[in-house]
Amino acid sequence: MAGVKEDDVLVRDESFVKYERLLSKAESEGRIDGPNKCLVCGMRYLSKDEADHCCRINT
Numbered sequence: 001m002a003g004v005k006e007d008d009v010l011v012r013d014e015s016f017v018k019y020e021r022l023l024s025k026a027e028s029e030g031r032i033d034g035p036n037k038c039l040v041c042g043m044r045y046l047s048k049d050e051a052d053h054c055c056r057i058n059t
């Protein structure tokens with residue numbers, strides 16, 4: 001999914017929903033206090049790989 005300017009608000013809203021979902025998932029998995037932090041949203045992960053892929057849009 002490429003960034004489209006007219007969908008900026010929608011994309012941001014979806015990102016927030018995704019963040020909320022990830023936060024719930026992280027809490028349920030007990031990894032909210034991991035040492036590795038996503039540079040985009042600040043979510044913490046146990047592995048750096050997970051943190052790196054947190055908010056990355058895979059193509």
Ligand SMILES: [Zn+2]
Nearest residue numbers: 038041054055
């Ligand atoms: Zn993130």
